[in-house]
Amino acid sequence: MAKQISVFLENSSGRLAHVTRVLGDAGINIRALSIADTSDFGILRLIVNDPDHAYKILKDAGFTVSETEVIAVRMPDSPGGLADVLDQISEENINIEYLYAFLGFAGGDALVIFKVEDIKKAREVFEKKNINYVEAQDLYKL
Amino acid sequence: MTYWDQEKECMARDNLEKLQLRRLKETVFRSYAFVPAYRAKMDAAGIKPDDVNTLGDLQKLPFTTKQEMRDNYPFGLFAVPMSEVVRIHASSGTTGKPSVVGYTRKDVDTWADLMARALVSAGADKRSVIQVAYGYGLFTGGLGAHYGAERLGASVIPASGGNTQRQILLMQDFGSTHLACTPSYALFIAEVMHDMGIDPAGLKLKAGIFGAEPWSEQMRTEIENKLYIKAYDIYGLSEIMGPGVAIECPFRTGLHIAEDNFLVEIIDPVTEEVLPEGSLGELVITTLTKEAIPMIRYRTRDMTTLSNGECPCGRTHVRMQKVLGRSDDMLIVRGVNVFPSAIETVLLGIPGVEPHYMIILERQDNLDIMEVQVEVSEDIFSDEVRKLEDLHKRIAKELESNLLISVKVRLVEPKSIPRSEGKAVRVKDNRKI
Ligand SMILES: [Zn+2]
Numbered sequence: 001m002a003k004q005i006s007v008f009l010e011n012s013s014g015r016l017a018h019v020t021r022v023l024g025d026a027g028i029n030i031r032a033l034s035i036a037d038t039s040d041f042g043i044l045r046l047i048v049n050d051p052d053h054a055y056k057i058l059k060d061a062g063f064t065v066s067e068t069e070v071i072a073v074r075m076p077d078s079p080g081g082l083a084d085v086l087d088q089i090s091e092e093n094i095n096i097e098y099l100y101a102f103l104g105f106a107g108g109d110a111l112v113i114f115k116v117e118d119i120k121k122a123r124e125v126f127e128k129k130n131i132n133y134v135e136a137q138d139l140y141k142l
Numbered sequence: 143m144t145y146w147d148q149e150k151e152c153m154a155r156d157n158l159e160k161l162q163l164r165r166l167k168e169t170v171f172r173s174y175a176f177v178p179a180y181r182a183k184m185d186a187a188g189i190k191p192d193d194v195n196t197l198g199d200l201q202k203l204p205f206t207t208k209q210e211m212r213d214n215y216p217f218g219l220f221a222v223p224m225s226e227v228v229r230i231h232a233s234s235g236t237t238g239k240p241s242v243v244g245y246t247r248k249d250v251d252t253w254a255d256l257m258a259r260a261l262v263s264a265g266a267d268k269r270s271v272i273q274v275a276y277g278y279g280l281f282t283g284g285l286g287a288h289y290g291a292e293r294l295g296a297s298v299i300p301a302s303g304g305n306t307q308r309q310i311l312l313m314q315d316f317g318s319t320h321l322a323c324t325p326s327y328a329l330f331i332a333e334v335m336h337d338m339g340i341d342p343a344g345l346k347l348k349a350g351i352f353g354a355e356p357w358s359e360q361m362r363t364e365i366e367n368k369l370y371i372k373a374y375d376i377y378g379l380s381e382i383m384g385p386g387v388a389i390e391c392p393f394r395t396g397l398h399i400a401e402d403n404f405l406v407e408i409i410d411p412v413t414e415e416v417l418p419e420g421s422l423g424e425l426v427i428t429t430l431t432k433e434a435i436p437m438i439r440y441r442t443r444d445m446t447t448l449s450n451g452e453c454p455c456g457r458t459h460v461r462m463q464k465v466l467g468r469s470d471d472m473l474i475v476r477g478v479n480v481f482p483s484a485i486e487t488v489l490l491g492i493p494g495v496e497p498h499y500m501i502i503l504e505r506q507d508n509l510d511i512m513e514v515q516v517e518v519s520e521d522i523f524s525d526e527v528r529k530l531e532d533l534h535k536r537i538a539k540e541l542e543s544n545l546l547i548s549v550k551v552r553l554v555e556p557k558s559i560p561r562s563e564g565k566a567v568r569v570k571d572n573r574k575i
Binding site: 043 | 518531
């Protein structure tokens, strides 16, 4: 399990630049990021090297921020790699709220961040099925 | 129950009405004799002071409007020579000239007395430490509350408005028990306190006396929960006197109007017809004791209802409900009357939504477009698009079903809506009509 930082953005690219600048100035490294965009607003989701610090920095800068539990899964970076994992998850009736990929992950594997409805259950399933998820402390270090 | 002036506040209705009639006749007589504008109006309406023999005869008299105050700028409506005037206040005119009011020594005295009455009604006494964070100056709020608190014998901190961190410091160090300011400023103080990491539970603050702008029940709850105080609504306007015209009692089922000093009516703002008790309409006030600038049937522009029912506090004076809005703040959007306060009420009814909003009006292709910007607080923020979209839809739906017009809702980042340190500005009307 890992902590994701979510940030509310009014629909403006200037605000995204501002978030990343604020984090950069505080020495925080962004490891993975996704933006869910609607015509009215955006939600920026981040995996960073120090989520608690990032949360505080962004909050102090006046952003609406939340911390969310997500799960990072390591899978072979080959055709069908993600499909195999998704199949196994759906067999167990785990609801996925959203997912996105990790940036530039070395070692020939891919890393995908999942937000699921029931994270405890997902973890049990992953263990049972031998799906390779990454512990938080390892993830932040990557 | 503690009163400041039990004899007047709990006077039997028939005695009160006798007192009102005597004072009304005197006011009409003096206005006719000493204010040319009143005399001209009454002559035009064919009314002489002697025609006023019952309280019902009040309805024969012409109304007085804010416009007339501007037309007689600055001292045209004064009924006493300037040598008798000891104080001048003025209300900021958003358009045109301000309206100017004067006070004789006795007026200042009556005002202090009514304000002390209000403070006692809100639980203050001579041991209280009252922090006055209304602006001092031409605005009546600061000095009005100040004189009342002194009259009561409380310790007054004349903090005036603004400099919020210092306000909080004063509360901590001087042990303020009562705060007098606008309700939006009280919320702002609570927010700054939160940002400074100060827990209001550690303060001596017990109650707030909030007025000078319309506010909702939800906003009251919000202030009370954030500052751990009891919030009382006080009503007043400079044209009539200033704060202290009406005040809530501990039962808070409306604001008791100081009827020994003011005669009130509710009218339809469009037809000017006097409405029966319990109707929503514009509050009209006639002053009964003002010397320097008596007001006959002054149209306050404030929309409210009156109720005469008995109050468990023992006060016999009529109660007005919280002001719903100003008849001239009332926005007309596609022909529908919209009060900003109604929007606030809807927003605050949705859990987690902060009362920070902005109304933007535009006109596109001869059609009014109303956008309501709502801040996304941490309480309502979600990392899931669907949840935020549901919230967005819910706000729009509830606004539409309450206001009966379509509303474009925009979720915005916190603090992107300017915070006010005085009266809140919540409407940006960009329509070019
Ligand atoms: Zn009462």
